[in-house]
Amino acid sequence: MIVTSREEKDRYRNVWALAEVLSGQVQPVTHELLGAARALADAGGQEVWAVLLGAGTASQAVGLFAWGADKVLLVDDPRLDGFQDELEAGALTRLIHKHRPDILLGAATARGRALMPRVAVMAVCGLTADCTGLSIDPQTGDLLQTRPAFGGNIMATIRSAGHRPQLATVRPRVMKALEEDRARTGQIIRENLEESDSPVVKRVVEVFQDKESVVNLGHAQIIVSGGRGVKSAKGFDLLRALADKVGGAVGASRAAIDAGWISYAHQIGQTGQTVQSKVYIACGISGQIQHLVGMQSSDTIIAIDKDPDTPMMQLADIAIVGDLFEVIPEIIREIDKV
Amino acid sequence: MKIVVCVKQVPASSDAKIDPETKRIVREGMKAVLNPFDAYAVEEGVRLRKKFGGEVIALSMGPEKALASLREAVSLGVDRAVLLSDRAFGGSDTWATSYALARAIEKIGGVDLVICGKQAVDGDTAQVGPGIAAHLGWAQATYVMKVEQAGEEGLRLRRMNEDGYDVCELQYPAVLTVLKDINQPGVPTLKGVLAALREQIPVWTPADIGADARKLGLDGSPTRVVSTAPPPPRHTVTRRITGSPADCARELVADLRTRGIL
Numbered sequence: 159m160i161v162t163s164r165e166e167k168d169r170y171r172n173v174w175a176l177a178e179v180l181s182g183q184v185q186p187v188t189h190e191l192l193g194a195a196r197a198l199a200d201a202g203g204q205e206v207w208a209v210l211l212g213a214g215t216a217s218q219a220v221g222l223f224a225w226g227a228d229k230v231l232l233v234d235d236p237r238l239d240g241f242q243d244e245l246e247a248g249a250l251t252r253l254i255h256k257h258r259p260d261i262l263l264g265a266a267t268a269r270g271r272a273l274m275p276r277v278a279v280m281a282v283c284g285l286t287a288d289c290t291g292l293s294i295d296p297q298t299g300d301l302l303q304t305r306p307a308f309g310g311n312i313m314a315t316i317r318s319a320g321h322r323p324q325l326a327t328v329r330p331r332v333m334k335a336l337e338e339d340r341a342r343t344g345q346i347i348r349e350n351l352e353e354s355d356s357p358v359v360k361r362v363v364e365v366f367q368d369k370e371s372v373v374n375l376g377h378a379q380i381i382v383s384g385g386r387g388v389k390s391a392k393g394f395d396l397l398r399a400l401a402d403k404v405g406g407a408v409g410a411s412r413a414a415i416d417a418g419w420i421s422y423a424h425q426i427g428q429t430g431q432t433v434q435s436k437v438y439i440a441c442g443i444s445g446q447i448q449h450l451v452g453m454q455s456s457d458t459i460i461a462i463d464k465d466p467d468t469p470m471m472q473l474a475d476i477a478i479v480g481d482l483f484e485v486i487p488e489i490i491r492e493i494d495k496v
Numbered sequence: 497m498k499i500v501v502c503v504k505q506v507p508a509s510s511d512a513k514i515d516p517e518t519k520r521i522v523r524e525g526m527k528a529v530l531n532p533f534d535a536y537a538v539e540e541g542v543r544l545r546k547k548f549g550g551e552v553i554a555l556s557m558g559p560e561k562a563l564a565s566l567r568e569a570v571s572l573g574v575d576r577a578v579l580l581s582d583r584a585f586g587g588s589d590t591w592a593t594s595y596a597l598a599r600a601i602e603k604i605g606g607v608d609l610v611i612c613g614k615q616a617v618d619g620d621t622a623q624v625g626p627g628i629a630a631h632l633g634w635a636q637a638t639y640v641m642k643v644e645q646a647g648e649e650g651l652r653l654r655r656m657n658e659d660g661y662d663v664c665e666l667q668y669p670a671v672l673t674v675l676k677d678i679n680q681p682g683v684p685t686l687k688g689v690l691a692a693l694r695e696q697i698p699v700w701t702p703a704d705i706g707a708d709a710r711k712l713g714l715d716g717s718p719t720r721v722v723s724t725a726p727p728p729p730r731h732t733v734t735r736r737i738t739g740s741p742a743d744c745a746r747e748l749v750a751d752l753r754t755r756g757i758l
Contacts, residue, residue, distance in 0.1 A: 180657060180658060180659045181659055185658075240662060240664070241655070241657070241662065241664075243626070243635075243636050243637075243638070244635055244636065247630070267657070267658055268638065268639045268655070268656060268657040268658060269657060271622045271623070271626075271638065271639075272626055272636065272638040272639070273626075274623075275590065275594075275621075275622070275623035275624075275625075275626035275627045275630070276626045276627070276629065276630040276636065277630075278590075278591060278623070278627070278630075278718075279591060279594060279595075279626075279627045279630035279631055280630050282591075282718070283718055284589070284591065284717075284718030284719035285590065285591070285623060285718075285719070286719055287619075287620065287621035287622065287623060288620065288621070302722075306620075306727060307618075307619065307620075307724070308507075308618055311726075311727070312724050312725070312726065312727065313724065313725045313726070313727050313728075314721045314723070314724045315721070315722050315723045315724070315725075316719050316720065316721055316722065317719070317720055317722045318718050318719045318720070319720070320718065321718040330658075357633065358633070358634065358635040358666075358667070359635075360635055360637070360664045360665060360666040361664060361665040361666070362662055362663070362664045363652070363662075363663040363664060363665060364662065364663045365660070365661075365662040365663075366660045366661050366662065366663075367659050367660040368659075368660035368661060374658055374659075376658070380757075404758065422675075422676050422677055423677075425676075428617050428620075429532050429533065429617060429676070436757065437752070437757050454730060458755065458757065459732075460748070466736070471734070472734065473730065473732070473734075474732075474734055475732050475734065475735065476734070476735045476737060476748060476751060477734050477735070477736050477737065478736075478737045478738075478744045478748060479736065479737070479738045479744075480738070480741055480744050481741070484741035485741045485744050485745060487741075488741045488742045488744065488745030488746075489745040489748060489749060491742075491745065492742075492745040492746055492748075492749040493749055493758065
């Protein structure tokens, strides 16, 4: 909604975090959103509300207090089984009008990125995607939202001064969750789903958990990633062997995907997934900017390449100059030694 | 079936340069390309048109030079194209952009399906597709990786999520955003290229689409960029390991153990 004065802004209070529910389970990113919400709420003397929409999710509401929520706004309705964008957006918009939050944070996941833009349009408010920094401007009370733009080449700070609530999404593993504190309690506010929440409804026929078609690189602590230098689909078997050895996942650059050596689900970079793993092992990846923006915030980057002068070899914490087909088997052997 | 495919012209990111003084992107002289995800949207639109007949229309908002991306869409098989271009559209955020595109889709009229790429690679927000659906009050399906069934009344789709995928059914009219898994885009045919050269692409202004001027451009955008800065640098000193593969492996594993990684 449009606000024109500080007084009007002040009528919007509290920081909401939209719980990410997948296959009926609250996902860890919810705790991270609550952590971020807690910091913002404390800065402005406001409350943290977790918003939990789903079918049969009521039992998980109480668990959200331990992660920083003061209240849980709960809509538990069988019609919310599966991901019903239209219905959830309608319900959330109605609840926004009713309770007037100052801020609403959502996860930058498949679900959050479908739902939040729909809500932003319906509630007439601003939405900033993939924020890496959030703070309150003490002068205006506005949320300052920092996000990478232009493929990570620039950081932009965005403000939505004339609209409330202020909507932002955050990628998983960007914000810190608080320590779980089971002694914390709070209040559950139950709301109903209403017929008028959406004139259009889709039918979710089936839900598949499929680790093969969706490689969730975001959760991987260690990623072994290959590029043009891996040379073939068979070459990726070697990378898989190393990944299995260290309990990691396999990623790839666009060059390897386009060559057909491995499926798109493994692609890291601008048109693939963005990862922030503890260790990123780049094998035969030259390091074009489109790839770098998808992995350069990993903690430790290891590059293996015959060419010592590639951008990836310059960027890496550890750069091994050598043939990956000779070095990787030796690494596996070395790990096996102990 | 009447299908609108929304496309965007984006800067070729490999050319990205930051002005050291202003800390802003240098857009002058930068190569512009069709947003990579949009080629998949175009292809899906063309495939559905082949199956059901009707028409596929490419729609874009941007400066006059965005006509090049619309011509590319024509060369890839769309029947016609429309560009929204006017100073009043300038500075639009995703809210205002999706508003303008939704008004244009209404103006085109009788549209059953809107297909967008998952996101544009310059903004990376993935917000315009669902935004269009919201402005129109239509059903939406995002992250679509497969059209399992396409019928006269609606679609059966496979949507990707972090855990796998689901299968959902929705009725027209609807808005989809598609992933790269959905198809293999075609290449321009000679006939397509010639058609693209000849195509008279209309340029629409806010008045043409009956848009409320207060909802366009900077003034119509709830968000505003207040400052930009270069990203925090990676403070790393690269440790180089050379020698025999066995030596390299030994040194690496020892290093990783020291760092507590292995």
